[in-house]
Amino acid sequence: MLSVYSAAEVRRGAFVMGAFGRVVGLAMAGVAAGTLVQPAVARANEVAATAGASAAGTMSLPSLVAYVRGGDIYVSKGGSEKRLTSGGDQARPRWAPDGKQIAYLKGGLLWVMRADGSGQRRLTTRPAAGPSWSPDGKWIAFSSLSCSGGPGVYRIAVKAKAQPEVLFPRDCRGEDLPAEPAPVTSRAGSLSERLAADDAVAWSPDGKQVAFRGGSCESVYDACLSVGTVATGGEQTVAAYGGGSLQNRGFAVVPSWRQDGKKLAWTAYQEGETQAQNEPVHLVEYDTTTRAKRTVGGAGDREMAYVDKARAVATGQNAGGSWVMVVGLSDGTRKPFRSGSQPSVQPVR
Template identity: 65%
Template sequence: MGKFGQVAGSVTLAAAVGLGGSLVPGTGAAAAPVTGLPSLVAYVRDGDVYVSSGATERRLTTGGGYARPRWSADGRRLAVLKKGQVWVMNADGAGQRRLSTRPAGGASWSPDGKWIAFASLSCTGGPGVYRIPATAADGQPEVLFPRDCRGEDLPAETTAGPATGSLRERLRYDDAVAWSPDGSRVAFRGGDCESTYDACLTIGTVATGAEQTVDAYGGGGTQNRGFAVVPSWRPDGAKLSWTAYQGGETAAGNKPVHLVEYDTATGTKRTVGGALDRELAYVDAGRAVVTSRNNGGSWLTLLGLAGGGRTLLRSGSQPSVQPLPR
């Protein structure tokens, strides 16, 4: 398979359509101009990858079929799913290269840039996590989780169709993973906890294969139902966020799609943002870019994590914020 798209240039979008101002979701009324972000945000619109840091955007791919762009720690490369397989490319869209033919969930870079982790079918029949060298072409993935699958033969590759249905149905089985900033852990959907719960989110320790359940739904004495998916680490590793849904025992316990932030030191959780916010990507300790709903579509929104202030940025979803140089 050859390269899968070329840089399509820059596009400047008029403030008249509401890009670059604070908006109240559903009104389409623009207010003050948005302050430029400190780095680029990569995101998806209509199946192609774009980057933007303010009033202009650049399209990196053409032809559709792309999902879950993720920046490397040095901000120079992107991992992306192309028709359900892991590819990498430079920050400008050049140098596109497939890493594995194995069907994959959203990928994540190791902090040193040497490895890419992704989810795929494990030897147990459930979701597992693999890593592959970031420089390999169609290389052999190595199992990270479940620990018991390390050293086992890899399951046969399968072909999965695109997720369909409602937003909630599409998110439920999203297998995006997130490598911690210190490189020691990976957060992912599922894990050993699925032997107890109907759905769960896990932090796995790379060196030992040990797993810690951080959110769970149904089973194990838990009477609710739901899911926790698309994890994202704060740049300092002190917080982990994810997209969740909960159906309670009664209507009072129902929570539509929303965002949870987890303190990795204390284990405390809190809801951030508003209803139907999802796919949080940290800018820094106080701000994040999330996907929200506006006028019936998906929009990137800059969210203040302390006060809840919101600024709509532009149409799109699945944001990833380019790390700043350290």
């Protein structure tokens, strides 16, 4: 069980976000804004994929990795790759626990498809951000506008035609769902500005908790990352920025659990009181027992997903564009895998 940070603990080491994050997030609710590819970037990535393909070498992983390039979803274990979608406008693929389906965003809405790209179907008309499967595969959690006017977390049944149900904020449970805003599928601004409003969520491996950006902690801090308990609706703060005596600004977004639930990773950014306290986009790994944090990967790495206890995949820079990198969690090694971003690892059964 994660513990709530005291103000003193947060001052000593919590990563947290500035006031701009919440404002941008409300305007961009329901979208994985962090890495949606702009047309020019998409073309550059396609060039990088061709010109730098040899950089991936013959690396092989134990299961497929889904990732996005040029607005479409691909899968690969290393060497060859398969394109699952066409037409662009796709984002945030997430594997089902049994490895047989993928949830993803299309046009800012939640869709699912089989692992081979067939059977594509839309689940919601409500704009969505960063989906995550429940461990039993029956539900998908996603972020969208809540009754409070900020981002909230919903779940929707995968098999049946159903309406989304509110998980967080707890006070929105049982309330009428707010009107559906128009989905937004592209973003301007720097990488850190786009990432700041990314509302991707992550369901814990035991099914009891969901990690998400924002939450009730935003009544104290300018921006924060929360872990909410599904059964009760209670929330705990694991990262925070600005407010509450914190003289900084930044964000903690795109959470990801290790398969055993003992580690939680996220993408972070910080502007401190002095230039020496600034921390560009980077990856943080958090021990859910000791609450210790450490930086993993390299500068600019983001959107981490665990392969196993020793390795992860993350988006980083390589060959002049965004690449999925294989990151050694103990030795800090970084090896290029495929051109693309937003990786998700197929569970090994």
